[in-house]
Amino acid sequence: MRHLRNYLVLVLLFSLFSVLFQHKIYEAALKNRLSAESTDNEKFRAEFYSDAMRKDRELLSESCLSFLSAVERDIRYFPIPLSEADSSLGTSYVDSWMGAREYKGKGVHEGTDIMADKNERGIYPVVSISDGTVTNLGWLEKGGYRIGITSPSGAYFYYAHLDSYADIKEGDTVIAGQFLGFMGDSGYGEEGTVGQFPVHLHLGIYSFEEGKEISVNPYYVLLALEDKKLKYYYI
Ligand SMILES: [Zn+2]
Structure with a gap:
């Protein structure tokens, strides 16, 4: 019984750690994107139109999003x-x-x-x-x-x-x-x-x-x- 309790505590700790860790990664990614206030940003320019950028578009600033959308609308x-x-x-x-x-x-x-x-x-x-x-x-x-x-x-x-x-x-x-x-x-x-x-x-x-x-x-x-x-x- 005691073993089982220890085991459960471990599992719980591990899950908590994973959630926290994933959240940290997500926060870091969010910060990275949001730091691109303008289209004049190294990361925005280098990764322009990548799948990741088009998927995570809610993380883009207004001017970055507006340029991305402009290109999406116009390219044929x-x-x-x-x-x-x-x-x-x-x-x-x-x-x-x-x-x-x-x-x-x-x-x-x-x-x-x-x-x-x-x-x-x-x-x-x-x-x-x-x-x-x-x-x-x-x-x-x-x-x-x-x-x-x-x-x-x-x-x-x-x-x-x-x-x-x-x-x-x-x-x-x-x-x-x-x-x-x-x-x-x-x-x-x-x-x-x-x-x-x-x-x-x-x-x-x-x-x-x-x-x-x-x-x-x-x-x-x-x-x-x-x-x-x-x-x-x-x-
Ligand atoms: Zn060239």
């Missing part, structure tokens, strides 16, 4: 359609957020690179992830031929290193899935420079808060769009 298609004609024309990407980059000094990677399996400029079409307005179009030393599209909810999508543009200009309205241009390897030099790196699309996603442009990791957004690939005919 993966930026590179599948080729209906040649299934070997695949693409791939990894989470390279904040990876080291070097061009005229040290930098960090504020985007995701979608690499072309076939390293040839001008083959893969790039389409708009969302509806929006073309707010930037033209050469940037780092980004090469780039397009910036502001979606209806105010998220900014940046497509860089294009080979050429579709027939669009700044101020135009585009719809999700619309052809923007061909993937290329432009950039890292004066206008027209190509071949400084393999053919890829650099995708950036930005929020604007109090006049400040804040990049977030596009990796989880792309993962969420994996089953939203259009089919285009290209070889």
